[in-house]
Amino acid sequence: MSTHNINTQKVNFKVFRFNADVDYLPYYEDYTMEVTSEEVVLDILNRIKWDLDGSFSYRRSCRHGICGACAIKLNGRATLACKENMNDMIKLFGNDITLEPLSIKRAVKDMIIDKADFWQKHDAVKPYLISDIDEYPEHEHLVSPKQAEELDDADLCIQCGACHYACPVVEINDEFFGPAAFAKAYRFEADVRDEAGTERLTEMHKEAQGVWDCVKCFECAEACPKDINPIGKITKLHLMLFDKGLATSTVASRHAVGFKNSIAKHGMLDEGTLVLYSEGPSIIKHIPVALQMFRKGKIVLPWNMPKSDNLDEIQKLVKSSSTAKF
Amino acid sequence: MVSEIDNIELRVATKEDAKNAQAEIDFILNNNGDETVTGLRDELQQCMTDNAGAFRTGESLEIAIAKVKELHKRFKNIRIKDKSKLFNTELQEAIEFGHMLDYSAFIVESAIARKESRGAHYREDFESRDDENFLKHTMAYMDDKGDIRLDYMAVKLGKHELKPRTY
Numbered sequence: 193m194s195t196h197n198i199n200t201q202k203v204n205f206k207v208f209r210f211n212a213d214v215d216y217l218p219y220y221e222d223y224t225m226e227v228t229s230e231e232v233v234l235d236i237l238n239r240i241k242w243d244l245d246g247s248f249s250y251r252r253s254c255r256h257g258i259c260g261a262c263a264i265k266l267n268g269r270a271t272l273a274c275k276e277n278m279n280d281m282i283k284l285f286g287n288d289i290t291l292e293p294l295s296i297k298r299a300v301k302d303m304i305i306d307k308a309d310f311w312q313k314h315d316a317v318k319p320y321l322i323s324d325i326d327e328y329p330e331h332e333h334l335v336s337p338k339q340a341e342e343l344d345d346a347d348l349c350i351q352c353g354a355c356h357y358a359c360p361v362v363e364i365n366d367e368f369f370g371p372a373a374f375a376k377a378y379r380f381e382a383d384v385r386d387e388a389g390t391e392r393l394t395e396m397h398k399e400a401q402g403v404w405d406c407v408k409c410f411e412c413a414e415a416c417p418k419d420i421n422p423i424g425k426i427t428k429l430h431l432m433l434f435d436k437g438l439a440t441s442t443v444a445s446r447h448a449v450g451f452k453n454s455i456a457k458h459g460m461l462d463e464g465t466l467v468l469y470s471e472g473p474s475i476i477k478h479i480p481v482a483l484q485m486f487r488k489g490k491i492v493l494p495w496n497m498p499k500s501d502n503l504d505e506i507q508k509l510v511k512s513s514s515t516a517k518f
Numbered sequence: 519m520v521s522e523i524d525n526i527e528l529r530v531a532t533k534e535d536a537k538n539a540q541a542e543i544d545f546i547l548n549n550n551g552d553e554t555v556t557g558l559r560d561e562l563q564q565c566m567t568d569n570a571g572a573f574r575t576g577e578s579l580e581i582a583i584a585k586v587k588e589l590h591k592r593f594k595n596i597r598i599k600d601k602s603k604l605f606n607t608e609l610q611e612a613i614e615f616g617h618m619l620d621y622s623a624f625i626v627e628s629a630i631a632r633k634e635s636r637g638a639h640y641r642e643d644f645e646s647r648d649d650e651n652f653l654k655h656t657m658a659y660m661d662d663k664g665d666i667r668l669d670y671m672a673v674k675l676g677k678h679e680l681k682p683r684t685y
Contacts, residue, residue: 211602211604212604213602213603213604214602241607241608242556243556245599246554246555246556246598246599246600246608247599247600247602247608249600249605249606249607249608250607300604300605301602301604301605304605
């Protein structure tokens, strides 16, 4: 018989408090609690509200990881409160734990944030099947298991916003669609029944809002409680844009192609030429940075660019794995 | 089935209804007692689980109804901390609790009167189904004082054959 011990330990919680109606500035409240090994983070939120301070506010609904309402930040880490076990959090962070909303600048009341930007971007990617559906079909529209796999779990998204508010580009670029909206766009682009053609993908290609502004930091993949890996979907959208010939020549798409060219030529990244290729004549604005990089040895003069070992093998790989023309 | 929905008559809401709803919110926001909604709700949940679950007896149901009545009185003595009009989930929980009390009373009063066992209503003091006396829907009405009057409506048979459950 397996033995399962329930143990408790003391945890100090520092909790973000703010009521946009009455508070000029947010503040933090401290609570110390005995936490049992059986509790999830949502149990702590409930206990604060029910046992310690009724005015403490947060969103919650299903309490089993399917509604996406209770996403918060725990010690800065995006956390779906009903999913994460307190024991695991204590193992990660120790016994001092800070609870904050997903986005402090969007805080409305305690853990509750204004998710308007999230929903606007979600709506902007046409998050529905675009198809000329027969109103009186004679049989189902069959999707084979193999075709369904193409969605790559993008349909599991619960719209909790964890990835969106973990994304550093969303933080500084108001127009950027963000990882959740891209994952949703991919979910329909990858659906065999979808007939959107280029209308959705064209939006994905636009500068500032589109997929090219992703900085590939993988924060979204870390944040996602459903392991959807949004950045994987962003990469797939990149490839779709090339495959369908929609990737017109912009600084962003040239940047992507410049990587490939550099690897094909040297087997490694030639940062100087890459920027020249992406930016063209406007590279002139980067001269101060280039001089600094040169001084530190980060870039070299073109004739000094080293070549990777086994360059011929690398070139063969590049050739065999390139499907799209640019 | 679906077509029957069109025949349902709904009462038209009056100004009086709006006033009642507003009074309910005002009471919860402004009342200055010393009971907490969480505390009362815990007591109600425990009592209903213990005494009015699927397996119940006349005796356990009497305990339940006494407790529900007691909680009804104590509910008049609540206080909530959150007075804000913004995302006031404490107010929401208090409104919900008031309704839980009403529905608990409906459930228990109906169960006391139904001296038989049927489906998930299992009276350990009346273990068999009694079609002669109880093949009917319970209709329950609450008056202004919170007292419940029971009425019954005939079951429309025809879709399923009436026979003893032998599995």
